[in-house]
Each structure stands twice: as structure tokens, then as C-alpha cells.
Amino acid sequence: MSRTAGSSGKKTLAAIREAGLDLIHERGFEAVSLRQLAARVSLQPGSLYNHIETKQDLLFDLIHNHMVTLLQSVDAALDGIEDPLAQLEAFIAFHLTYHIERKREVFIGSSELRSLDPKNRKKIVALRRTYEERLCDILERGAAKRLFKIDDIPVSAYAILAMLTGICTWYDAKGRIDRKTLIDIHTRLVLQGVLK
Amino acid sequence: MSRTAGSSGKKTLAAIREAGLDLIHERGFEAVSLRQLAARVSLQPGSLYNHIETKQDLLFDLIHNHMVTLLQSVDAALDGIEDPLAQLEAFIAFHLTYHIERKREVFIGSSELRSLDPKNRKKIVALRRTYEERLCDILERGAAKRLFKIDDIPVSAYAILAMLTGICTWYDAKGRIDRKTLIDIHTRLVLQGVLK
DNA sequence: TATAAAAACGATCATACGTTCGTATCCTGG
DNA sequence: CCAGGATACGAACGTATGATCGTTTTTATA
Known part of the structure; x- marks a missing residue:
């Protein structure tokens, strides 16, 4: 398994931002792990790095x-x-x-x-x-x-x-x-x- | 080496609280590690547990x-x-x-x-x-x-x-x-x- | 339609974390 | 003055963290 069908960079990044706002707002930046963030957008942790630095x-x-x-x-x-x-x-x-x-x-x-x-x-x-x-x-x-x-x-x-x-x-x-x-x-x- | 000369529970706890206020105020609770806190009061991390739960x-x-x-x-x-x-x-x-x-x-x-x-x-x-x-x-x-x-x-x-x-x-x-x-x-x- | 770039996986790295434990030393109440 | 509790050390535990990597599949360009 690798690249998911229908995946698009724009949409994924937007989802990451949205999930980031939600999670950080709820729990605070330090308290949010990239694993939680990845899970929220149905991604593996490492895959986040295709979209964020x-x-x-x-x-x-x-x-x-x-x-x-x-x-x-x-x-x-x-x-x-x-x-x-x-x-x-x-x-x-x-x-x-x-x-x-x-x-x-x-x-x-x-x-x-x-x-x-x-x-x-x-x-x-x-x-x-x-x-x-x-x-x-x-x-x-x-x-x-x-x-x-x-x-x-x-x-x-x-x-x-x-x-x-x-x-x-x-x-x-x-x-x-x-x-x-x-x-x-x-x-x-x-x-x-x-x-x- | 073990118990330090001149150590007193009251004073140590007060120092921990004071350092806790400082550090948490500066960096936020999640961002402060017990190791940083211990260092601030010149203690080993584990020793904090003589004073806090x-x-x-x-x-x-x-x-x-x-x-x-x-x-x-x-x-x-x-x-x-x-x-x-x-x-x-x-x-x-x-x-x-x-x-x-x-x-x-x-x-x-x-x-x-x-x-x-x-x-x-x-x-x-x-x-x-x-x-x-x-x-x-x-x-x-x-x-x-x-x-x-x-x-x-x-x-x-x-x-x-x-x-x-x-x-x-x-x-x-x-x-x-x-x-x-x-x-x-x-x-x-x-x-x-x-x-x- | 061929091909490069994009985007995902899954495994893994080194590090840092909160906490526990056995042991040694100091302080204090009887 | 001595017994026992208080206080500290240092090593270690298991887990979680941010980040990297090689690989594979999909998408988009030309």
C-alpha cells in the first residue's frame, strides 16, 4: 500500500490545518502530538511531512x-x-x-x-x-x-x-x-x- | 551520595512551587518537564517525588x-x-x-x-x-x-x-x-x- | 501514453518524557 | 545518643515523541 486513491495535496493540507486548529484549540500545541493530528486526518504520522515542514x-x-x-x-x-x-x-x-x-x-x-x-x-x-x-x-x-x-x-x-x-x-x-x-x-x- | 546536608522538606517544597510557577508561567505546563523543574531547584528528577504526588x-x-x-x-x-x-x-x-x-x-x-x-x-x-x-x-x-x-x-x-x-x-x-x-x-x- | 512529481505507507531512529525503585545519608524526636 | 523517618541520589522502566527513510502507488504534465 502507498499513495491513496483520490488523494490531493491541497485537500490534505487543508484538512491538516483544520484538524490542527481543532486539536490545538482543545488541548494546546504542546499537548497535541503529530500522531493525534495524523489520526484525525486519517494519515500515518510520517505522511504529514509531505505537507508540513x-x-x-x-x-x-x-x-x-x-x-x-x-x-x-x-x-x-x-x-x-x-x-x-x-x-x-x-x-x-x-x-x-x-x-x-x-x-x-x-x-x-x-x-x-x-x-x-x-x-x-x-x-x-x-x-x-x-x-x-x-x-x-x-x-x-x-x-x-x-x-x-x-x-x-x-x-x-x-x-x-x-x-x-x-x-x-x-x-x-x-x-x-x-x-x-x-x-x-x-x-x-x-x-x-x-x-x- | 544521597541525602544532602541542610535539606528540609518545607524549604524544598516551597522552592519546587516557586520554580513551578516560574517555569509554567514562562513555557506552559505541558512544555515544562520534571527534569527542567528538578534542575531549577538543584534536584534529581526522581527526588521531586518526595514532595509532589x-x-x-x-x-x-x-x-x-x-x-x-x-x-x-x-x-x-x-x-x-x-x-x-x-x-x-x-x-x-x-x-x-x-x-x-x-x-x-x-x-x-x-x-x-x-x-x-x-x-x-x-x-x-x-x-x-x-x-x-x-x-x-x-x-x-x-x-x-x-x-x-x-x-x-x-x-x-x-x-x-x-x-x-x-x-x-x-x-x-x-x-x-x-x-x-x-x-x-x-x-x-x-x-x-x-x-x- | 510515457514519465516525473506528488502523496501515501510502514518501519524505524534517537531522544525525552513521567515515574519507580533500591540505597545511602542526614535530621530529629524520645 | 540512637533509632527511624525524611530526603536525596542515580539508575532504570516503559512509553511517547518529532522526525527520517526507502518504497510504492497514484496523479498530472507534456
Whole structure:
């Protein structure tokens, strides 16, 4: 027995990534073995290496992919909006929606940073910093226009991001709270905290 | 060679816990080996078992200890305060201070929950729930007295906790922001978000 | 349709892991 | 001051890990 009928590199790699997101999200990167991952995609452990470089590479690939998508998406979501208040509202709605839809990626992207080797981590941290800058910019421009009253912009940005990102650990899309309600609650919390 | 001169069970166990907090905080529970831990306290790997039951037991011990202390401390911090607004301020100040002083424990206590086996995890989750209830109670009583206007108490409590806990990932006690400023900024953010 | 590349298998490598054990030495309570 | 428990060593256990290899079969290109 060797190459399986109907096998295709693209599909297998996609399956590996998907299974990787699932497993790492559930158990953590270090706790997931390549044997478990291989079993999840019905492959022998060694065969994974037809598609990934190393285990570390897979992790970086997953996180990097997520960060790039996140940045593209936030820029798309803010595109064309000029008013800082409207921008902040759009940012909140985008951030929550994205974090609901990509719980796994977001969670891995923050909790597994330390499993990245220093070189890879550096790249991801830089991308994350860029994302944080988007919020800082909004707060800054809102403060400059005297729409917001903010004591310390970076600290406030961190606080807001932490609050919005927190939903990843508890929000259940099938639970009591629907998405719109979730966004409304958080929008109100943030805006009141920030408005003049 | 065998038992080392000057060795004492109490001191060794304390050193193991301390090193455990450090290592797990830095690298994550799964990534820390008992050999690394033993080396950190200048012991042979097998000797750890004079002081701990298993690796899993050590983790539970660290987290459980932290949660019990957290609960005792929050109750002490709120003791005697009646006004919900004052309670909320006290809660914020306490939570931030505690989380600054015990970054490692707090971080491990949330990020390594999944490394606990189900039985242990259940106990910790129950303790955490109790802590969350403290904040929910404050919000509830403040809302009942028409001091606060809150759309959804559990969601708001989660949001506030996430925001306050977020500092663990970035706050540096030796950095630009001193503790009082940090507390002021967060107090203002939360209160504005919650007040009527 | 011939042929190279792609993708899988199954076996295997060296290493690292958590844990146990027998033994030696030290500390402490009676 | 001595007996016995406490504490450490060092070697070892079985298992799991990430990764490599040669081989075989399928797919896709030209």
C-alpha cells in the first residue's frame, strides 16, 4: 500500500490545518502530538511531512495566516468611515464578529505565542502590534476631535481589546445571547467609558 | 551520595512551587518537564517525588492554592463596604493589585485550566465561578439601587473581568505606568461604562 | 501514453518524557 | 545518643515523541 486513491495535496493540507486548529484549540500545541493530528486526518504520522515542514512550522503557518486575515479584514471593515465615533463602533462590531467566528484561530493566536520560537514569535507580535495600532489611531483621532476623553490611549486600547477579546473564552453562539445583543452590550460599555 | 546536608522538606517544597510557577508561567505546563523543574531547584528528577504526588498534582496544587487565596483576599477587600459604587471601586482596585502582584498564578490559573484533568478542573472552575459571583452581586445590587444601568449583568461582569485581567499579559510594574495610574484609568473606564 | 512529481505507507531512529525503585545519608524526636 | 523517618541520589522502566527513510502507488504534465 502507498499513495491513496483520490488523494490531493491541497485537500490534505487543508484538512491538516483544520484538524490542527481543532486539536490545538482543545488541548494546546504542546499537548497535541503529530500522531493525534495524523489520526484525525486519517494519515500515518510520517505522511504529514509531505505537507508540513515541522510541527513548529504548522503552528506558525496557522497563526500567521490568521493575523494576516485579521488585518485585511479590519481594514476592510473600517474602509470609508471617517468619523472616529463611527469608526470605533465599526471596530467593536468587527472585532466581536470576527472573534466569534474564529474563536479557534484567535485563541491559538494569543495563547500559543509562547510555543513559537523567537523568530516566528517576533513576526506575529509585530502583526499584532499593527492591529492594536488601528484601535489606538481611532482613539487618538477621537480624542483630538474632543469626541473622546481618554486618560491614556495605549492603556485604554489594551483594556478595550482585552474586554472584547475575552468573549472567546465563554461566548457560545448557540447560547442565551445572540450576536447583536452581544455587540450592543459591549458597544455601550466601551462608548460610555470613552465618550466625553 | 544521597541525602544532602541542610535539606528540609518545607524549604524544598516551597522552592519546587516557586520554580513551578516560574517555569509554567514562562513555557506552559505541558512544555515544562520534571527534569527542567528538578534542575531549577538543584534536584534529581526522581527526588521531586518526595514532595509532589504527580506532575498533575503539582499543577492542581498551584492553581487551587491561588484560587483559595484570591477568594479570601477579595472578601477581605470588600469587607465592611456597603455602597455598591464603593464596592465596585474596591473590587477594581483589589483585582488589579492582586493581578499585578500575582501575575504568574493568575496567568497559570486561567491558561492552564485545560491541562487539569476533568476532576481537578471542575473544582477550580467552581472556585472561579464563586469569584465571578462577587462581581455579579455588586453589579446586581448597584442596578437594584438604580446606581448602575446595566444591560446584562453576567455579560457585563465577564467583560469587566476580562478587561481587568488583561493587564497580566502586558503590565510591567517597572514601566511607564505606576499602579495608581493604572487603577485610576481602569476605574474610570469601568465606572463610566456602568453608571447611570 | 510515457514519465516525473506528488502523496501515501510502514518501519524505524534517537531522544525525552513521567515515574519507580533500591540505597545511602542526614535530621530529629524520645 | 540512637533509632527511624525524611530526603536525596542515580539508575532504570516503559512509553511517547518529532522526525527520517526507502518504497510504492497514484496523479498530472507534456
